[in-house]
Amino acid sequence: MANDPIHQFQIHDLTDKFHIGGYEFSFTNSALFMGATVLTITGFLLLAARKAELVPGKTQSVGELWYEMVHNMVRQVLGPEGKKFFPLVFSLFSFVLVANMLGMFPYFFTVTSQVVVTATLAVFVIVLVVLVGIWKHGLSWFKKLFIPHGVPLVILPFISLIEIISFLSRPVSLGLRLFGNMLAGHIVLKVFAGFVVSLGALGLGGMLGAIAPMFMAVALTALEFLVAFLQAFVFAILTCVYLNDALHPGH
Amino acid sequence: MAQPRKSKGQTAQDDPAGMGDLTERLKDLSGRIEAEKAEYAESRKLPESSMGDASGYAKGYRLVSEFVAGTLVGGLIGYGLDHLFGTMPILFIVFLLLGFGAGILNMARAANREPPAQDRSGTNPPPPAALDDEEED
Numbered sequence: 240m241a242n243d244p245i246h247q248f249q250i251h252d253l254t255d256k257f258h259i260g261g262y263e264f265s266f267t268n269s270a271l272f273m274g275a276t277v278l279t280i281t282g283f284l285l286l287a288a289r290k291a292e293l294v295p296g297k298t299q300s301v302g303e304l305w306y307e308m309v310h311n312m313v314r315q316v317l318g319p320e321g322k323k324f325f326p327l328v329f330s331l332f333s334f335v336l337v338a339n340m341l342g343m344f345p346y347f348f349t350v351t352s353q354v355v356v357t358a359t360l361a362v363f364v365i366v367l368v369v370l371v372g373i374w375k376h377g378l379s380w381f382k383k384l385f386i387p388h389g390v391p392l393v394i395l396p397f398i399s400l401i402e403i404i405s406f407l408s409r410p411v412s413l414g415l416r417l418f419g420n421m422l423a424g425h426i427v428l429k430v431f432a433g434f435v436v437s438l439g440a441l442g443l444g445g446m447l448g449a450i451a452p453m454f455m456a457v458a459l460t461a462l463e464f465l466v467a468f469l470q471a472f473v474f475a476i477l478t479c480v481y482l483n484d485a486l487h488p489g490h
Numbered sequence: 491m492a493q494p495r496k497s498k499g500q501t502a503q504d505d506p507a508g509m510g511d512l513t514e515r516l517k518d519l520s521g522r523i524e525a526e527k528a529e530y531a532e533s534r535k536l537p538e539s540s541m542g543d544a545s546g547y548a549k550g551y552r553l554v555s556e557f558v559a560g561t562l563v564g565g566l567i568g569y570g571l572d573h574l575f576g577t578m579p580i581l582f583i584v585f586l587l588l589g590f591g592a593g594i595l596n597m598a599r600a601a602n603r604e605p606p607a608q609d610r611s612g613t614n615p616p617p618p619a620a621l622d623d624e625e626e627d
Contacts, residue, residue, distance in 0.1 A: 415559060
């Protein structure tokens with residue numbers, strides 16, 4: 240039970256079920272950690288901006304670094320007119336990053352290891368991209384996106400079909416990547432840590448044998464921290480890239 | 491500090507030797523400047539290269555997932571259409587191959603994605619217009 244690598248992803252109710260408009264709701268551990276994520280972000284950024292000094296202290300430096308990284312990313316990918324998407328990208332990046340990082344604590348629940356959460360984020364981004372594209376370019380946005388210039392008429396249906404599949408695969412790749420990375424990372428970590436425990440229980444020989452998986456678990460922990468940051472970064476930068484397609488269609 | 495003063499004294503004593511000493515000092519100085527420059531460049535480059543390492547790792551993950559997602563979505567569309575029309579394996583196979591193509595296309599695009607363009611002033615960039623003309627010819 241304790242060594243079951245999947246057990247950490249189970250969702251269970253923390254309160255009694257309640258009904259709103261005929262639907263059943265309950266407050267789960269997933270919801271708790273989503274709330275914790277939002278509270279952590281808000282709390283930290285408020286703390287960082289509490290007294291803005293010309294020479295920033297430690298907390299303020301981290302806050303500024305955080306802000307400037309996302310700001311530079313938005314400016315580089317989207318250009319000056321992408322400025323109005325900065326709050327969105329910053330929120331997405333912060334949510335994913337802090338949810339990933341909170342998941343690295345032992346006994347904590349990893350929100351982003353649930354495909355429901357990552358798929359919702361991904362679908363939200365893609366729906367927004369479609370809406371922005373239609374808002375900026377009208378329905379001809381689809382034409383620009385799915386009918387590339389300079390393609391001979393003979394293979395045009397074929398190319399358009401591939402372009403449509405390519406577009407539809409975006410939310411899938413966006414959501415699956417984050418989900419897959421977090422799920423796989425946590426399972427592997429748990430499996431190696433489980434080796435240490437079960438080998439260590441076997442006596443002296445087992446303890447000697449447990450040294451290798453122990454080092455592996457330590458190395459994997461470091462790798463997971465890297466992945467936690469990188470996946471948040473990739474999610475944010477891909478949001479920018481897709482929004483850029485909405486603002487400037489035509490590859 | 492001792493070195494320059496000594497060479498200055500030599501310059502005063504005899505001219506040709508002094509000239510040689512001067513060029514030598516010049517060479518020494520430019521050599522030291524080069525070394526300093528190289529060291530400076532190295533120190534500037536280091537954090538960037540480690541960052542590039544990390545983003546290379548991210549890029550690898552990206553490419554794989556783009557490819558998998560393309561194939562998956564293609565296969566799912568084919569499967570759904572087959573289910574709808576009752577032509578079980580045919581459309582599934584066709585769309586799986588199309589999805590494979592889309593995955594490759596996505597991957598190529600993700601790999602070739604250019605670094606941010608410098609000028610974003612015009613809403614209608616010239617290259618598409620040029621291509622449009624070409625198409626009409």
